[in-house]
Amino acid sequence: MRILSIETSCDETAAAVTEGRKVLSSSVYSQILLHKKWGGVVPSIAKKAHQERIDLVIKEALVRVKNSKSEARSTKQIKNSNFDIRAYMKNIDFIAVTYGPGLAIALEVGIDKAKELAKKYNKKIIPVNHMEGHIYSSFAQNSMSNPVRPFGFPYMALLVSGGHTEIVLWEDYLKFKVLGETVDDAAGEALDKASKILGLGYPGGPVIERIAQKVENRDIFKFPRPMRRSNDLNLSFSGLKTSLYYLSKDSNSMFKVEKLNDLASSFQEAVFESIIIKLKKAIEQTGVKNITVGGGVVANQRFRNLLRGVAKEVNGTVVFPPYKYLCTDNAAMIGVVAHYKAQAGIFVKNMKSFEREPRLSFI
Ligand code: KG4
Numbered sequence: 220m221r222i223l224s225i226e227t228s229c230d231e232t233a234a235a236v237t238e239g240r241k242v243l244s245s246s247v248y249s250q251i252l253l254h255k256k257w258g259g260v261v262p263s264i265a266k267k268a269h270q271e272r273i274d275l276v277i278k279e280a281l282v283r284v285k286n287s288k289s290e291a292r293s294t295k296q297i298k299n300s301n302f303d304i305r306a307y308m309k310n311i312d313f314i315a316v317t318y319g320p321g322l323a324i325a326l327e328v329g330i331d332k333a334k335e336l337a338k339k340y341n342k343k344i345i346p347v348n349h350m351e352g353h354i355y356s357s358f359a360q361n362s363m364s365n366p367v368r369p370f371g372f373p374y375m376a377l378l379v380s381g382g383h384t385e386i387v388l389w390e391d392y393l394k395f396k397v398l399g400e401t402v403d404d405a406a407g408e409a410l411d412k413a414s415k416i417l418g419l420g421y422p423g424g425p426v427i428e429r430i431a432q433k434v435e436n437r438d439i440f441k442f443p444r445p446m447r448r449s450n451d452l453n454l455s456f457s458g459l460k461t462s463l464y465y466l467s468k469d470s471n472s473m474f475k476v477e478k479l480n481d482l483a484s485s486f487q488e489a490v491f492e493s494i495i496i497k498l499k500k501a502i503e504q505t506g507v508k509n510i511t512v513g514g515g516v517v518a519n520q521r522f523r524n525l526l527r528g529v530a531k532e533v534n535g536t537v538v539f540p541p542y543k544y545l546c547t548d549n550a551a552m553i554g555v556v557a558h559y560k561a562q563a564g565i566f567v568k569n570m571k572s573f574e575r576e577p578r579l580s581f582i
Pocket residue numbers: 229379380381382383406407408410411422423424425428514515516517518519520546547548
C-alpha cells in the first residue's frame with residue numbers, strides 16, 4: 220500500500236511517499252528563514268509560503284521515490300518542467316493529510332491540496348493527527364526497512380515540540396491516552412522565547428544546544444523546576460521564562476558573554492529536567508518502562524542523554540526517531556501513521572465536511 224502524505228500544519232511544507240513504515244521519499248521545505256526576522260512563526264506568511272511551494276514539494280516526493288527510474292531529478296528540473304504527475308499518481312493508493320493540530324490557515328493549504336488530488340485521481344483521503352505522526356516517527360524506516368524495530372506496546376510516549384509538550388500512554392497502534400501536558404508554553408516554545416530574550420535568534424533550540432555544549436557548569440543558575448511537586452503529570456514553562464528575563468536584565472552584573480552562555484545552558488537544563496521529573500513519575504505510576512520520543516526538541520543530544528539515563532535507571536528502553544529529519548516536522552511520519560489508519564479502515568467519508576481542526580487532540 221503506497222501513500223502520498225502531505226503536512227502543512229506549521230512552518231514546514233512537506234510531502235512524502237511511504238509504503239507501510241518504509242519512507243520511499245520525503246520532501247521538506249522549511250520556512251525558517253522567512254519567519255526568522257519576526258522571532259517566531261507568522262501564520263499569514265506560513266500560509267503564503269505553503270501555497271507557493273506545495274505543488275513542487277509534492278512533485279519532488281512523487282518523482283524521487285526510491286528505486287524508481289526518475290530518482291535523480293533535481294529540484295530545478297522538476298520546477299522547470301511542466302510534466303504531469305498523472306503517471307506517478309497511478310502508483311499511489313491513498314492520500315494522507317494532517318488535519319490538526321496546528322495553524323488553521325496553514326493546515327487548510329494541505330487539506331485543500333489533498334482534496335484536489337483525491338478528486339482528480341480518484342483516491343481516498345486518510346486524515347492524520349500531527350501528534351500521532353510525531354509519536355510514530357521513531358518507527359519510520361528507510362527504503363531498505365531499516366532500522367528493524369518491532370513494536371512492543373505499551374509505550375510511554377513523550378512529545379516535545381515547538382507547539383506541544385505531552386506525556387502520552389501509547390497503548391496500541393491507534394490507542395493513545397494523554398497523561399500530562401504543559402499548562403502554558405511548550406518546551407520548544409520556551410527555548411525559542413529564551414533565545415529571543417538572550418538575543419540569540421530563532422529557532423532557539425538548536426542555538427541554545429550549541430551554546431550549552433561550551434559551558435563548564437551546565438546548571439550554574441539553578442532555575443526552579445516548575446510543578447515538580449505537583450502530583451499530576453503536567454508541566455509549566457512560562458515562569459522559567461520570566462526568571463530568565465529578570466536575570467538577563469540584572470544590572471548589578473556587567474554583561475558578559477559567559478553569563479549569556481551560562482544562562483542559556485541553565486535554562487535548557489531546567490526545561491529538560493522538568494520534563495524528566497514528570498516522565499519518571501509517569502513511569503512510576505503506570506509501570507510502563509519503554510519510552511518513545513518525538514518532536515523537534517528531541518534532536519537535542521543533551522536531552523537524548525538524559526532520556527537514556529531514565530531508561531537505564533528504570534531498566535527500560537528508549538527509542539528515538541532514527542533519522543534527524545524525522546524529529547522536526549515532515550510528511551513521512553504522517554504517511555507511517557496513515558498506513559495503520561488505512562488498515563483500520565479510517566478514511567474521510569465526506570469530503571465536503573472534512574476540515575482542519577487546529578485544536579485537535581488525542582481521542
Ligand atoms: O516538531 P517541530 O519541528 O515543530 C512543531 O511541531 O512544533 O519542533 C520545532 C521546535 C522549535 O521550538 C525548535 O526550537 C525545537 O523544536 N528544536 C530544538 C532543536 N531543534 C529544534 N530544541 C532543542 N534542541 C534542538 N537541537
